[in-house]
Amino acid sequence: MTKILLIFFFSFNIYSMPIDNLDDIRGDWAMISDQVMGGVSEVNFYELEEEGNKFYRLEGVVSTANNGGFIQSVVRIKENTNGYKGLRIKVRGTKDKYYIWIRTPASRFPWDRYLVSFEPEADWSVIEIPFSNFKKSNFYMKKNMNVNRIKTIAFAAYGKDFNAQLDIANIEFFK
Secondary structure, three states: OHHHHHHHHHHHHHHEEEEEOOOOOOOEEEEEEHHHHOOOOEEEEEEEEEOOEEEEEEEEEEOOHHHOOEEEEEEEOOOOOOOOOEEEEEEEEOOOOEEEEEEOOOOOOOOOOEEEEEOOOOOOEEEEEEHHHOEEOOOOOOOOOOHHHOOEEEEEEEOOOEEEEEEEEEEEEEO
């Protein structure tokens, strides 16, 4: 019986790698808005607990005034991501389009990233996004992202004037 439990335990760990589960594995998060380039968007990123469940909330006012239009929460990746096929996230939020921005060494300038959009439900849902769905942001970047060298992952509200609210309860790589 012990051997079966150990095999199950090790099997589970090889198929996913938590980036942040708000429990024993915590990410190195930062929040950024377009104010770094003269924009006026306002961002907040903090931890909440509801009915015993912890989650992060990215919220703010996204404004396209002054050539702006984004808020984001960014987590630094320090682990080896070799062999993983995508991201699994547990989210809920306003019925708006949000983005995941991934930076690799191919992201030479601040505006370079690999990106994908998603629309969260009002209730919690788990979304799996294969790395193959991510598109490069500029023509001079490599077409396919080097998934072995992920430096940061950002959750972003971008591109239009709106009040953003995105809750994030889990983020992990999956195989």
